[in-house]
Amino acid sequence: MWHTYNLVCEGDRLRAATIRKVQQESATGSSTSSRVRTTITIQVEAVDFDTSACVLRVKGRNVAENQYIKMGAYHTVDLEPNRKYTLYKEHWDSVFLDRVETACDPAKHADLAAVVMQEGLAFVCLITSAMTIDRAKIDINIPKKGKADDTQRKKNIIRFYDTVMASIIRHINFDIVKAVILASPGFVKDQFFDYMLKTAVQTDNKLIMENKSKFLRVHSSSGFKHSLREVLDDSSVTARLADTKAAGETRALQNFMMMMSNDPDRAYYGIKHVERASEGMAIETLLVSDSLFRSKNVDERKRYVRLVDGVRDNGGDVKIFSSLHVSGEQLDQMTGVAALLRFPMPEIEEEDGDLDSDEE
Template sequence: MKLLNQAIEKDQSGYVRLVPEEPEDMWHIYNLIQKGDQLQASTIRGVKSESSTGSVTTDRIRVKLTISIEDVFFDVQAGALRINGRNIAENRHVGIGQYHTLDLEMNQPFTLSKREWDLISLQRIKDASDITKQADVAAVTMHEGLAVICLLTQYMTVVRQRIEVAIPRKRKGSTSNYEKGLERFYDQVCRAIKQHIDFNVVKVVILGSPGFVRDQFFDYMMAQAIKTEDKILMENKAKFLRVHTSSGHKGALEEVMRDPQIKARLADTKSTQEVKAMDDFYQMLNNNPDRAFYGYEDVRKAADNGAIGTLMVTDELFRAADIQTRRKYINLVEDSKATNANVLVFSSLHVSGEQLQQLTGVAAILNFPLVIDSDAEYSSSDDDDARKAPGEDEDIDIV
């Protein structure tokens, strides 16, 4: 995404002018827009005109509108963003107060104005306009008869195609039907890879499967590439990275992102940092639960004590319709950063974000243990004797 202009006042009101350049930019914009914001963009609108003879014609013309946003719809698969609201600026074709739906277009500039720009929104703009922060990864998880082709970025895991092919079982004395079914399956996966993966952008293509399915498929794909003189696949052979997964379902990506090979290849990407943070959180929860909190109330009190080392929140919390709900999570992030905590905002469309969402959407790894005290809500201690067992005079539960 390209940032053309930005004007933020001392009271945090102001506007930004942006140009979406990639489908993922629409996801960023979706997270920036809130009800009550003002959006100025050009759009195509049908305008009726009546001739002197009384005949009515409708012409489609491009007009520039400024609307007060009331509703936003984002189609993940198509990367389409539609914003509905009332026109608030004089226009010869659209009256003030009339409703209109704006479809944001790729490479078309727009201006977004807010009464208050919070640090989460400003950081998102900074990250989205920094090309060095993009993670260009594709993944194919598969087992016999099932394959899922995904595109992974630092903010999203998008399923581009799911392939299911019935493969006959091996029969004693004859495996021809089984082999034909398997070849048909591999052929469909090959075509899907060529259709959905842009090798000019993608740096790594992860092949994950149980057993030897990934190796057999890779050998088949390369043999077909040589046979058909497919230069794209042959030239990008080194980009394929084969790893073990327990299944071919999308959920297996969680295992894939934990693989040491993957972490080494994607060491600088945001998604790998998130997966590592979740791994560290679960390990802490198992080994030292007084240093692993989740749920807003628990994490808030940890922040009040300056105990947070790593704060993890999903971006879905910042899209809440209720302003007070958004504000309390923004304050939590600001307060945590003030104590030098590492703050990670997880995308709800990424596998790690989906995992965090199951833990209420907010979790923290603490620098030191905090235990609940019946008189003072929290106290820090390294003495096991001072810790209460869960359920004894507690205001809230720590899991």
Template structure:
């Protein structure tokens, strides 16, 4: 991402002009856009003109249009970003208030205006424009007859190609059909690697599978690289790492990236740090549950007491259409940082982010145990349930306590 200009006023309103240079920049833009924002960009509009004779002519023109954002759609596989909204600046081709969908394009600038630029959005721009923070990893996750060729960046895990083929079983006395099927399968994977993996960028190419499938594919890959005299594969042989995993599905990436050998190679990346912190959280939740909490209520209470050592939160929570809800999470981040805690914003397009989403999207490791938080939250939730049901007064157990006290005083 390239930053062309930034104008932020004292009240936090303002505009930034950015140029998306690669697919991941579209993901950053998707996270920046909120309903009510103003987006100015180059777009194509279909125009219908009518001649004096009554005949109509259809044509397409490229124009600069500014819309008030209403809906945003992002295709993770194609890295396509579409923004729908009403035109708010007069244009001879588009009436004020008319709807238009802008397809943002790579290497074409856009200007984004907000009533309030929060710290999360500004940090995302800063990180997106910092080339040094790139850390791409390529991975082939496979099992016999099934493979995923993936690209893992700081913010996304994208399946570049899924390969599925039927491999004939071995027959008694002959393995010819089976071997031919395997070779066709391996060749498809090899072609996908050549097509999708840019070795000038990636730190490593991970080849992972259950059993010996990875070893057999690696042997096929190197033998054919020599036959084809593929300099790309031969010169980057040192970047290829073989790893064991449980299956050829995308979710196996999480276990692959937690391997000590892989962690060593990727120790300085954001994604590796997220995985380590999440693993530490699970261990703490099992061994010392009073020092590990998930769920908004629990984590907010821990933050109020300046108890959070590490806060984990998914980027999806900052995309909430509810402004109050969004500000709640921004305030949480600022509170934890002000108290000296570490904040990790997980990408919902990573397996680690998917795991955190299953834990409500927010979790924390504490400096010290707070066993009373669980009871406090239970009391609050019970009071809310009773209020929603129209039940007034103390909880049943509180009635029992009062009755016991009356009997005791009476005797």
């Protein structure tokens, strides 16, 4: 559905089955309303993606003859997983075609789950090849040591562990998920993991016992969701997830940050700087956020497609980041486009300096 959201644009035509409320008048003049199933073709005017329900709502005007819906009448089509649709575009550019190819390749759907936690707080997340989805937030007050009755503290900790374990069983499909990251500061993750295994043995929970090798314990600075970024940077996690798209993006962003620190003339961000580097055939890796391709400004979209095509034509590697991934969020904060260069181009900064002095 995330790929569909990135494919459907304003001005496209979408054909799909839908339900429409129809008013029918009888011979006596009384009217009755009923819901009918029909196939409609609309010209897209707005697209809204509900990530929690995994539903795409596409609004537009009817552009094909239909016995229930007048030409030009507004209608909203709900697209869901496994529901067929046909999409018509005036032009399928290289970024759109890549998106279709990626969506149709099952090898690119390697999935990962993460539980980021600290004492009393935990987030259960699913990390797909396209996005990071929050599945549960557990927040239970645990009194600090020495400030309360020790028995009450222990009871609250057990209640916290039981709730986290129940969320893992409920939200993580171990048939799909390759690994589950348990991340926390200190020993919280280890104490929880030991408790979970002990409980699984006592309650004969085969699901946890059979999948215990999928759990990967990693240090994080806090139990908040934003700590996922540093967790995905961890070398042990990267090695375990070497074949997932998320790891490739995280690694590319890591390399860019290192280059910014060590050799800034080989790392640039911002569309103007990156375009100049592309003109000089200098880009080794282009990092670009998919949010830029959802721009309603057609010329702006074409500009980024041209950049992607130019880098590929010159033998560069293009990584399109999902704006719903932690790495994509970080890239969006840096204008959404960045590049690692094959060789230094200090003249890019110098040209900017010359322009600034001219303006002064």
